């Protein structure tokens with residue numbers, strides 16, 4: 001068992017993959033052994049998290065997730081703790097493993113209540129796991145609410161009850177800790193999962209994770225990009241930011257600043273609005289008329305504050321820039337104008353890379369869907385975008401998803417709600433362009449870029465508000481790789 005940190009590309013398995021691994025692992029063990037391992041693991045973690053707690057409330061549901069809770073109760077009782085078991089099951093309908101656990105609990109003389117205890121020191125949520133099929137209601141919803149408002153730590157077994165393992169939708173329990181069993185589930189890391197799961201721990205219970213293809217992977221912390229001493233600015237590539245329609249120059253300048261701080265050799269900025277002779281505080285930026293830029297020789301970030309003006313430049317951008325990040329208004333223009341789609345679709349055959357960085361509303365426009373539908377399955381939505389436009393798609397939001405045709409998608413473990421402020425998306429676009437300019441593969445650049453963008457927010461000093469301008473300046477190809485990334489996800 002271990003706490004999850006972004007030290008490797010952790011494989012994430014959804015419901016079907018987890019079920020397949022469960023069956024495979026259980027088949028190689030004596031009856032009930034897998035659930036007994038699960039229960040022991042839960043009890044161990046509960047004790048480690050709250051060594052001085054006495055009254056452990058175990059809220060156990062009607063399936064095998066409840067069975068894990070019952071097995072945990074046995075261990076807590078053996079260790080001299082007071083397990084307070086509330087059980088919602090029907091003995092006649094229990095699956096066999098949970099049935100065996102129930103008999104063992106009864107044989108040990110542990111009482112089963114049909115209501116929560118009056119008081120407890122620690123709660124264990126074993127109401128629902130992979131079998132969660134509909135919103136919580138009735139007593140289950142009441143017990144979940146009791147855990148949420150109980151003022152004690154809440155350890156969720158496998159998943160916070162009600163949360164979809166595949167999508168991070170739904171939910172009822174808001175845990176302080178989750179112990180994911182057998183597999184790590186993508187739903188813990190995206191959508192509502194991050195808020196529902198708390199700190200994530202994992203025990204594979206002896207499963208061979210490599211036996212089942214993952215639905216996604218967690219982006220690991222990128223390695224240090226060391227710069228040879230014998231370097232010059234040409235080695236790290238040029239970035240051109242094209243955007244900044246009248247009144248929206250700030251977005252383009254934020255992207256340009258991010259590209260500079262993320263290590264681009266030279267950064268050009270083409271404002272589609274009023275010409276600006278010099279950017280105060282940023283003399284390194286080279287302002288140019290967009291028509292004079294040699295887009296074929298640069299990584300281009302297009303759309304930041306582009307307004308309607310960006311529509312006119314997109315045909316040339318799409319048909320000349322070899323490495324391209326499309327953001328904001330460029331994405332809206334693509335969504336609104338099908339004539340641009342063939343230009344986008346022609347890029348991969350020329351060996352050119354494209355990264356789209358939509359937030360959920362922009363993704364919905366591109367897919368011709370409702371925002372709720374995009375958010376209902378963020379992994380599938382990002383993959384649909386990548387496949388439709390044959391590009392790398394970065395679907396921003398809680399647990400940003402990075403997808404590309406034929407690749408296992410990434411989910412980003414870094415970032416906080418502090419990023420929910422104007423301009424941070426422009427900063428990401430500039431950062432990604434800098435990594436493309438350095439010659440990184442687009443899928444890798446996007447994954448590492450979103451990680452570093454989130455990590456910069458994670459290490460933001462407490463008490464200092466995060467602004468996009470300051471975030472751009474906090475980026476550095478080396479410092480952001482090395483500095484203390486927040487441990488845990």
Ligand SMILES: NC(=O)C1=CN([C@@H]2O[C@H](COP(=O)(O)OP(=O)(O)OC[C@H]3O[C@@H](n4cnc5c(N)ncnc54)[C@H](OP(=O)(O)O)[C@@H]3O)[C@@H](O)[C@H]2O)[C@@H](O)CC1
Nearest residue numbers: 034035038062063064065128129130131132133134135158
């Ligand atoms: N087998 C093993 O050895 C191991 C199993 N493991 C554990 O098993 C878990 C999966 O167990 P599971 O398949 O029994 O599903 P689980 O989440 O307990 O729920 C199913 C029950 O809930 C019910 N139900 C559903 N939604 C509901 C709702 N909203 N409100 C009320 N009821 C609702 C549903 O009823 P139904 O929908 O059929 O009417 C059914 O009765 C997995 O997450 C892991 O913890 C691992 O530890 C490894 C070892």
Ligand SMILES: [K+]
Nearest residue numbers: 125128157159
């Ligand atoms: K649970």
